[in-house]
Amino acid sequence: xxxxxxxxxxxxxxxxTDRCNLRCIYCMPExxxxxxxxxxxLRFEDILKIVKVAASLGINKIRYTGGEPLVMKDIxxxxxxxxxxxxxxDIAITTNGILLSDMAEDLKKAGLKRVNISLDTLDKDxxxxxxxxxxxxxVLEGIDKCLTLGLKPVKINTxxxxxxxxxxxxxxxxxxxxxxxxxxxxELMPIGEGIKLYEESKVSFAxxxxxxxxxxxIDTEKNSTAQLYKxxxxxxxxxxxxxxxxxxxxxxNKIRLTSTGTIKPCLHxxxxxxxxxxxxNEELLTNQLKSAIFNKPLEHHLEQESAxxxxxxxxxxxx
Numbered sequence: 271x272x273x274x275x276x277x278x279x280x281x282x283x284x285x286x287t288d289r290c291n292l293r294c295i296y297c298m299p300e301x302x303x304x305x306x307x308x309x310x311x312l313r314f315e316d317i318l319k320i321v322k323v324a325a326s327l328g329i330n331k332i333r334y335t336g337g338e339p340l341v342m343k344d345i346x347x348x349x350x351x352x353x354x355x356x357x358x359x360d361i362a363i364t365t366n367g368i369l370l371s372d373m374a375e376d377l378k379k380a381g382l383k384r385v386n387i388s389l390d391t392l393d394k395d396x397x398x399x400x401x402x403x404x405x406x407x408x409v410l411e412g413i414d415k416c417l418t419l420g421l422k423p424v425k426i427n428t429x430x431x432x433x434x435x436x437x438x439x440x441x442x443x444x445x446x447x448x449x450x451x452x453x454x455x456x457e458l459m460p461i462g463e464g465i466k467l468y469e470e471s472k473v474s475f476a477x478x479x480x481x482x483x484x485x486x487x488i489d490t491e492k493n494s495t496a497q498l499y500k501x502x503x504x505x506x507x508x509x510x511x512x513x514x515x516x517x518x519x520x521x522x523n524k525i526r527l528t529s530t531g532t533i534k535p536c537l538h539x540x541x542x543x544x545x546x547x548x549x550x551n552e553e554l555l556t557n558q559l560k561s562a563i564f565n566k567p568l569e570h571h572l573e574q575e576s577a578x579x580x581x582x583x584x585x586x587x588x589x
Contacts, residue, residue: 271327273535273566281331281524282324284317286345288529290338292366293402294390296429296464300402311529314348316549318355320527323556325357327563333362333386337529340369346380353381362386364427368404370412378419385416386425391435392445400434417449425452425509430478431471439478446506454496454509461538475510492521519569525562533559535566 272278289305290298312320321332332352339345340363352361362384363377370387389409391397397406416424426445430436439455446453455475460468479485485499485508496509526534531546543562548555 271560271563273564275520275566275568277521277523277566278328279523279525279563279566280328281333282321282329282527283333283335283524284321284527285335285337285529286314286317286339286342286348287311287337289341290336290366291341291368292338292404294366294388295400295402295434296431296458296462296467298463306530312527312531312546314344314351316531316546317348317527318351319549319552320545320555320559321352321358322355323552323559325355326556327559328357330357330359331362332358332360333364335364338366338368339363340365340373346373346376349377349382350380360384364388365412366401366404367409367412369408371408371415374412374415374419374421378421382421384423384425385421386427387413387416388427388429389413390428390431391438392441393438396435396438413449413451417451422450423452424450425454428453428455429458430455430473430475431458431467432473434471436473439482443482443501443508446508447501447504448506450505452496452498452507452509454511456511475512479510522566525566533562535562536569539567541567 288303292298293300293302321329334345334349336342342348349361349363352358360383361381363382364386365388367387367389370385374385387409390400392406394406397404397409413424413426416422426442428435428442430439442453442455445451455478457475458464458468458472484501486501488498488500488507490496490498496511499508499510501508522536526537527545528534528542531549532542532544534542543558545555545558548558
């Protein structure tokens with residue numbers, strides 16, 4: 271299905287929970303959050319009803335996110351049931367990787383195709399500082415496990431922050447030389463906890479590229495949010511995702527479903543369409559989803575306003 275801008279919307283990102291087992295400084299408050307009540311979040315059965323309708327409208331890519339999706343019991347069963355829905359061709363997850371090494375094999379058997387792993391540092395002490403809780407070794411084990419199982423491409427999402435982890439850029443380049451991964455550096459966004467860090471910690475990717483002429487641009491897939499680069503004799507790739515300085519709204523092909531049952535046609539828009547009351551009426555559910563897709567906003571306004579219009583935090587949306 272196309273929206274009123276003529277964009278082909280074929281990608282649905284689904285947040286299954288706002289809970290997370292980390293407390294990353296740009297995402298979650300240090301004290302954590304008050305978890306939603308069980309009855310406030312979509313049951314997996316309801317998610318599958320929405321996915322089925324979405325597939326009938328041309329959605330063929332699903333990504334499960336959180337919070338942290340792997341803290342949810344039976345997430346592998348949700349992936350398996352999703353894989354059986356006619357029209358769904360690709361199922362991925364975005365995870366912080368802490369639980370991944372223990373779960374990757376079951377997830378692949380269930381039908382998982384790809385994994386994005388959030389990793390902002392390769393330094394153990396700094397990892398504890400950024401995540402406030404985490405164990406870097408578990409994430410690295412998860413990366414290796416996914417590569418062994420053939421869950422490719424393995425993409426590593428790194429939010430680059432001045433004064434925090436920007437000095438590790440070369441370390442990540444070296445990781446891409448050694449392993450067949452795609453490391454995607456993401457601009458810090460002024461949303462949620464990120465607003466507190468934004469002005470002081472934002473990094474210019476144009477500045478980094480000038481400092482590293484050894485990076486050679488390569489062709490990217492249609493609708494890719496990352497501009498990809500290659501290093502000579504490198505097993506992996508490097509990507510830059512610049513939603514503010516080089517926004518990709520004209521090619522955006524995704525909508526988002528929150529764990530509470532609302533559709534966000536744009537990550538940074540205030541607008542949300544509640545689907546919960548239509549879950550058990552396929553015709554009305556289809557009409558609501560059609561309307562949400564068709565009326566997807568043209569673009570965000572981060573570059574002018576230096577703040578997201580979203581009423582939700584990143585951990586409530588799933589990135």
